[in-house]
Amino acid sequence: MGLYGEHILPRLMARAMDMEEIAPLRRRLCSGLSGRVIELGFGSGANAPHYPAGVSEVCAVEPSDTAWRLAAAKIDAAAARIRRGGLDGQRLDAEDASFDHAVSSLTLCTIPDATAALAELRRVLEPGGRLHFLEHGLAPDERVRRWQRRLDPFQRALAGGCHLTRDVRPMLESAGFRLLAVDSFYQRPLPRTSGYVTIGVAAA
Numbered sequence: 001m002g003l004y005g006e007h008i009l010p011r012l013m014a015r016a017m018d019m020e021e022i023a024p025l026r027r028r029l030c031s032g033l034s035g036r037v038i039e040l041g042f043g044s045g046a047n048a049p050h051y052p053a054g055v056s057e058v059c060a061v062e063p064s065d066t067a068w069r070l071a072a073a074k075i076d077a078a079a080a081r082i083r084r085g086g087l088d089g090q091r092l093d094a095e096d097a098s099f100d101h102a103v104s105s106l107t108l109c110t111i112p113d114a115t116a117a118l119a120e121l122r123r124v125l126e127p128g129g130r131l132h133f134l135e136h137g138l139a140p141d142e143r144v145r146r147w148q149r150r151l152d153p154f155q156r157a158l159a160g161g162c163h164l165t166r167d168v169r170p171m172l173e174s175a176g177f178r179l180l181a182v183d184s185f186y187q188r189p190l191p192r193t194s195g196y197v198t199i200g201v202a203a204a
Helices: 002-017 020-030 065-070 072-077 114-124 142-158 168-174
Strands: 035-040 055-061 081-084 099-105 125-136 178-186 196-203
Touching: 002 065, 020 099, 020 125, 020 196, 035 114, 065 072, 099 114, 114 125, 114 168, 125 168, 168 178, 168 196
Parallel strands: 035 055, 035 099, 055 081, 099 125
Antiparallel strands: 125 196, 178 196
């Protein structure tokens, strides 16, 4: 990955993920979580302060050692016990049906094979287990979509493989998840090309 990917990008992403405007969405994302939780793309721990007391353990899947070090203070302060549980969301190091809930926030845009990652989440969730998700993706407005397609190569190069054009709802449904509650909107003050977010809960 080189100096940029290993050291600079995780620090830039840590700043972006801690934006004050996103905090209410993270609280909403984590509402209702309980038991054993697996979080895909833990990053620098932006969700950690929002895990409710009913969460007994969080298995944090995070490939970046730098991001994991940046998360240390949030992990220590969290109400839930958080442990690092693997480096690759496409091949989870966990047994079948071993988690009550899963969390993915601004992660499916970046994983090279999001279909494989979602299949793995279905595998490790107990039957009927819930996936709580917060993702950005393909906008409904054609003018914005055109700009997303133009900017996508630059976004992938500068943001660690992050795509602007993945369509969240059909991606989840194609992977076998049933959408239980879902809401999509432009999140200010983010630019419309990267600020069309979808938040919700889906059943495995």
